[in-house]
Amino acid sequence: MKILVVGGGIIGCASAYELAKAGCAVTVLERSTPGAEASGAAAGLLTVLGGSAVTAFGELALESWRRYPEVVRELRDRTGIDVEHVTHGTIYPLATAEDVRAAEAKLRHPWAREIGIEAWDAGDVRSREPALATSVRGAMFIRGDHWVNNQRLVVAYAQAAVGAGVAMMTGAAVSRIVVEDGHARGVIVDGEPYEADAVLLAAGAWTGALAASFGARLRVEPRKGQMVALTHVPQILTHAIHGEDVYLVPRASGELLIGATVEQVGFQRSVTAIGIAGLLTAAMTLVPGLASLPISRTWYGFRPWAPDSLPILGPWPGIDGLFVATAHYRNGILLAPITARLMTEWMTHGQPSLDVKDFLPDRFIKDRRS
Numbered sequence: 001m002k003i004l005v006v007g008g009g010i011i012g013c014a015s016a017y018e019l020a021k022a023g024c025a026v027t028v029l030e031r032s033t034p035g036a037e038a039s040g041a042a043a044g045l046l047t048v049l050g051g052s053a054v055t056a057f058g059e060l061a062l063e064s065w066r067r068y069p070e071v072v073r074e075l076r077d078r079t080g081i082d083v084e085h086v087t088h089g090t091i092y093p094l095a096t097a098e099d100v101r102a103a104e105a106k107l108r109h110p111w112a113r114e115i116g117i118e119a120w121d122a123g124d125v126r127s128r129e130p131a132l133a134t135s136v137r138g139a140m141f142i143r144g145d146h147w148v149n150n151q152r153l154v155v156a157y158a159q160a161a162v163g164a165g166v167a168m169m170t171g172a173a174v175s176r177i178v179v180e181d182g183h184a185r186g187v188i189v190d191g192e193p194y195e196a197d198a199v200l201l202a203a204g205a206w207t208g209a210l211a212a213s214f215g216a217r218l219r220v221e222p223r224k225g226q227m228v229a230l231t232h233v234p235q236i237l238t239h240a241i242h243g244e245d246v247y248l249v250p251r252a253s254g255e256l257l258i259g260a261t262v263e264q265v266g267f268q269r270s271v272t273a274i275g276i277a278g279l280l281t282a283a284m285t286l287v288p289g290l291a292s293l294p295i296s297r298t299w300y301g302f303r304p305w306a307p308d309s310l311p312i313l314g315p316w317p318g319i320d321g322l323f324v325a326t327a328h329y330r331n332g333i334l335l336a337p338i339t340a341r342l343m344t345e346w347m348t349h350g351q352p353s354l355d356v357k358d359f360l361p362d363r364f365i366k367d368r369r370s
């Protein structure tokens with residue numbers, strides 16, 4: 001089966017890789033380079049637990065989280081790329097009575113044992129992560145939270161995909177999806193038609209624009225995130241820290257990442273004084289010793305967001321051969337392995353192996369004419 005994947009972010013590259021392994025002839029069309037947008041901008045945190053209840057989204061996240069050690073091994077075996085997988089766990093500092101109540105609820109979560117949730121008192125905090133401010137009087141620790149260097153991960157997925165036979169076309173901006181008689185026939189790049197049996201839309205925050213190219217409306221919007229990195233010398237943190245307004249991720253590369261804003265400002269392409277100042281202030285409140293570390297870089301990216309903050313995965317209703325995988329919002333790195341598997345199952349067998357009804361595109365898609 002001949003498949004065109006539009007978008008070479010983590011979702012497009014991971015899906016292309018799995019589709020090629022399943023025997024499909026895949027071409028990725030990326031207007032820039034693999035990982036040029038949100039997937040290169042992320043922090044790479046793989047944290048599975050949002051709320052205290054089990055939800056369909058939580059199950060999807062857990063399934064993907066479980067796959068990561070194997071994914072990291074497989075990509076290293078196939079490409080030689082070390083994606084800096086770190087498994088030291090995340091500390092969630094607790095400040096208010098409400099924080100403590102939320103943490104207690106999570107200790108009773110059905111997955112608490114598998115993902116390794118612990119309650120720490122002030123003494124535990126002092127001895128395990130002495131750089132945390134003395135105002136931190138307790139914490140929830142999640143041993144199973146891990147992280148990767150997502151820039152390397154996208155490149156590893158892209159290289160593994162090429163190794164599995166995928167044609168990776170960079171600098172290829174898709175201007176239109178060709179839909180005829182209720183079938184997706186291919187796409188147009190620079191006025192040239194590319195034909196296929198199926199098309200997968202994985203263009204992140206730009207997926208709505210592609211829908212508009214064939215007269216449909218899909219409400220996927222950008223949610224901008226700014227980040228700043230410090231040179232982590234001397235190294236003062238060993239765990240990731242997840243506060244109320246900021247998280248800190250000590251990378252194996254020797255950088256300390258500080259993120260991230262969540263902004264509804266369209267595709268505004270710059271970091272801002274207030275964005276970076278806010279992150280640094282929140283980070284130094286949690287870890288005062290950061291104040292003297294050098295800033296190594298700042299950047300931003302656009303998370304693909306849908307109105308219910310859930311991913312959009314599956315076949316496009318009413319158009320044969322058209323599929324979409326987007327709106328992973330704050331969790332696209334975490335969700336890439338499971339998304340790639342589900343899209344491959346759908347596109348090759350017509351049926352995914354998980355219950356995904358909460359994520360189907362049907363909930364948002366409107367025909368322009370209706």
Ligand SMILES: Cc1cc2nc3c(=O)[nH]c(=O)nc-3n(C[C@H](O)[C@H](O)[C@H](O)COP(=O)(O)OP(=O)(O)OC[C@H]3O[C@@H](n4cnc5c(N)ncnc54)[C@H](O)[C@@H]3O)c2cc1C
Nearest residue numbers: 007009011031039043044045174204225301331332333334
């Ligand atoms: C600051 C920040 C921090 C984050 N931290 C985390 C984190 O710690 N953990 C986590 O799991 N997630 C995190 N995320 C979210 C995650 O980055 C995204 O959910 C994920 O990268 C989305 O992947 P994607 O492939 O759908 O989109 P993208 O990476 O944006 O890829 C879409 C690609 O499509 C291409 N494209 C668009 N239009 C066209 C066209 N017409 N033709 C051809 N190509 C096109 C673009 O160039 C782009 O490369 C973070 C995001 C940000 C911004």
